[in-house]
Amino acid sequence: MELQVDLQNRDQRQREIVPPQQLATCRCTVIGVGAVGRQVALQLAAVGVPSLQLVDFDIVEVANLAPQGFLEEDLGQSKVEVTAQMCRRLNRKVQIHLVSDLYRRSLQVGNVVFACVDSIGIRRLIWEGVRDDVSLLVDGRMAAEVVRVLAACDEQSRQHYPTTLFAAPDAYVGPCTAKSTIFSANICAGLMVSRLARWLRRLPVEPDVTINLLADELSLGVG
Numbered sequence: 001m002e003l004q005v006d007l008q009n010r011d012q013r014q015r016e017i018v019p020p021q022q023l024a025t026c027r028c029t030v031i032g033v034g035a036v037g038r039q040v041a042l043q044l045a046a047v048g049v050p051s052l053q054l055v056d057f058d059i060v061e062v063a064n065l066a067p068q069g070f071l072e073e074d075l076g077q078s079k080v081e082v083t084a085q086m087c088r089r090l091n092r093k094v095q096i097h098l099v100s101d102l103y104r105r106s107l108q109v110g111n112v113v114f115a116c117v118d119s120i121g122i123r124r125l126i127w128e129g130v131r132d133d134v135s136l137l138v139d140g141r142m143a144a145e146v147v148r149v150l151a152a153c154d155e156q157s158r159q160h161y162p163t164t165l166f167a168a169p170d171a172y173v174g175p176c177t178a179k180s181t182i183f184s185a186n187i188c189a190g191l192m193v194s195r196l197a198r199w200l201r202r203l204p205v206e207p208d209v210t211i212n213l214l215a216d217e218l219s220l221g222v223g
Helices: 035-047 062-068 079-090 120-130 155-164 182-200
Strands: 027-031 051-055 095-099 112-115 136-143 146-152 208-212 217-220
Touching: 027 035, 035 051, 035 062, 035 079, 035 112, 035 136, 035 182, 051 079, 062 182, 079 095, 112 120, 120 136, 136 155, 136 182, 146 155, 146 182, 182 208
Parallel strands: 027 051, 027 112, 051 095, 112 136
Antiparallel strands: 136 146, 146 208, 208 217
């Protein structure tokens, strides 16, 4: 016998932080569902976004289990497929659209985009493809125990963000695929989703935040 549960109040404890009327207008795209992107997708589903698009070409490998939170039974399966399954378990009402492919500029994305990739070149491609169409772009970057979250949603932040898309040879040596932990990914994802919550409440959104977990340091990139 199936238990009958009223789900109308599933979000009652977050409504003052994540306003439901504003959230209902969000069509979120998560590009890259590895360490950070998977956690972003799960948090967005739990929060209650109505529409979620997941973009990734990769499959789950053994090295993904500890830092990315995939299950052993997910091995060999598409990352977007198994992430979508978990998202639906968190919120069966969320509409999920899967793109099991590389990001391409021709892709139609939502009005909110989360860039969770590990290449500056792809970040630049994403920005060039979505900058004129999205209301909010949030970019999460992680190297070992250092996470950086950038947001572009107003004139100041839209001017700052492209300055962070430096040439690939100048990139920090130590991509998130080299050293990665689930706790760093969760902190990065939480900070990214909090940018969405602030934007929905029309609060100022800090364009550039870096947290060094090893040194217990927080720094803001734009004054």
